[in-house]
Amino acid sequence: MDVVTDLILQAVASPWLLPVMFAAAVIDGFFPPIPSETLLVAAAAVAAATGDVPTLVALCLVAALGAAIGDNIAYAIGRRVGTQRYGWMRRRRVAAAFERARAALTTRGASLILGARYIPVGRVAVNMSAGALGYPWRRFAPLSVVGGMSWALYSVAIGTLAGQWLGHQPVLSAVIGVVLALGVGIIIDRIAALRRRAREIPETIEPEPVSATLRA
Template sequence: MELLTDFLIAAVNSPWVYVVVFAIVVIDGFFPPVPSESIVVVAAAVGVSTGAPNPIAIVILAAIGAAAGDNIAYWLGRTVGTTRFRWMRHARAVAALDWAARGLSRSAASMLLVARYIPVGRIAVNMTAGATGFSHRRFWPLTVLAGACWAVYSVLIGVLAGHWVKDQPLLGAAIGVVIALVLGLVIDRVSTAVARRREAASEQYAASCEQPVA
């Protein structure tokens, strides 16, 4: 993360900064170790403080890159499935994929929109959508909407942090990253809690239906 951030800050006055942001966002759609949220926030915060890169351009590139990365994950799921590789069979991966499958079966649109804010979650959801044969005609418009909302959200965090400490771009970038990480954690916890409550309610309803009528 530090290496990528240093490179981005060094490239702010070069057109290459847009290529870097776009590429990182695309890759993060199917490779979670790449910190796309942090990079987009840093780019926006530095842009506010120094005048470049342009936050509006970052929004557009991040939105397109996010949708592209999500669709790559979808096609990877459709091509290789979600059980072929050893890492997919680890307990944490299995739990994430099961969570994704349940969410898609209950409320696909909400799941795809919320998962975009959860780095590992979005990959699990998008690959599961592909592996389970979820309609791509329905999938890709939702990823465009999710990518646009996520890009605006990430850039706004960077812009606000950059304005807060406009004379110190590095500090603004750091503050923005911390805010993004905290909000991402909150979204993850809330979505997990909601999913568990829905699952418990469904199990309770199923159990009540199975009880014999007196």
């Protein structure tokens, strides 16, 4: 974790920040271990703490564009390889995420694609499943743009809040912003899990046969 934090802080201070942010957002769309949210929040916190508004705007734009491209790459991968070809796809947690995505895409595709953008593993599963299951790209593409922009605005807002709160302490602002973003992400993931369980419970309860009720 310390190594990741050091790398993020080095990227924030680098003149290559915007290209790095763009690349991280693209890769994170189909490879979750790349911490694009963490980098974006940390960079936004530093920019806000130093009053660098142009960098804040640029960060939001390049992150949104990268996120949309990354999500479409995940869709294309799903279209090409499906969701069963590689071993990591068949791991219990990943396979379960794919299965939930399959069940939900047909009934609430738009809300699922937009909501999954905020959950690192969830968005890869949903977007790859959308491609593998033939969800129309003409619907997916504009949703990916909207999702990327809303995600970027949300992450920059958290970083800006931390940066303004701590004033002229950019490094501490970055750390606090990352912690806050992780906390919000965990809350979103828990709420999604609770809603999912609430929908699954009624499906597992079978009504008692009428004949048995009458005999009783």
